[in-house]
Amino acid sequence: MPSKPTPITMDAVYAAPGYLFRRMQQIAVAIFVEECKAFDLTPVQYAALVSIHTHPGIDATRLSAVIAFDRSTLGNVIERLESKALVERKPAREDKRVKLLYLTKAGAATLREIMPSVERAQARMLQPLKAADRKVLLTLMTQLVDLNNEASRVPLRAEDALEHLGKSG
Numbered sequence: 409m410p411s412k413p414t415p416i417t418m419d420a421v422y423a424a425p426g427y428l429f430r431r432m433q434q435i436a437v438a439i440f441v442e443e444c445k446a447f448d449l450t451p452v453q454y455a456a457l458v459s460i461h462t463h464p465g466i467d468a469t470r471l472s473a474v475i476a477f478d479r480s481t482l483g484n485v486i487e488r489l490e491s492k493a494l495v496e497r498k499p500a501r502e503d504k505r506v507k508l509l510y511l512t513k514a515g516a517a518t519l520r521e522i523m524p525s526v527e528r529a530q531a532r533m534l535q536p537l538k539a540a541d542r543k544v545l546l547t548l549m550t551q552l553v554d555l556n557n558e559a560s561r562v563p564l565r566a567e568d569a570l571e572h573l574g575k576s577g
Contacts, residue, residue: 436533443529447522448492452477452485454526457511457519460495465508467500473565494518 414420421427440451449457455475460466463474468486472479486509489495494515497507511519534542557563 436529439532440526440529443532444522444525447518447525449518449522450485453489454522456482456485456489457494457515460509460511461516461519464510467506467508471509472562476560476562476564476566478562489515 437451440454444454452475455477456471459471459474463470466474468482469479471477471486472482475482477485486495486497490497492514493512496510496512498510500506500508534545537545553564
């Protein structure tokens, strides 16, 4: 017996997982930007700063793998962080063509100072849910992200990238 076709309605769109994920991403970015407005950073810029802080001397290709962000677009992110004097690029000793990324003193200070704002943003995203529901949501989202990693345009490859650095996350 053939299944009934999905009706073509906006209600069907509004209930679709992809639509809900996209809307939550919009909401998450809006909350992050609002809470962190004094620092003029996007969520991706923040993730890049954390990764560079955690792995000083990381190159852009490995940074892309660690934060699961498109390498070609990441160049713009790095340029913005550099123009804000939060990050500096230095040539690698072995291959001067490879540029390694380091936080500046201002970058390290910004990262320390932004943390309370980031924590407020994360809390606000989940605030409407009961505590138990927050835990369930995060568990299920983690499962979905892990199990669908290979479907991403930029799969997370943190372990592989960090292995080449000789460091572990």
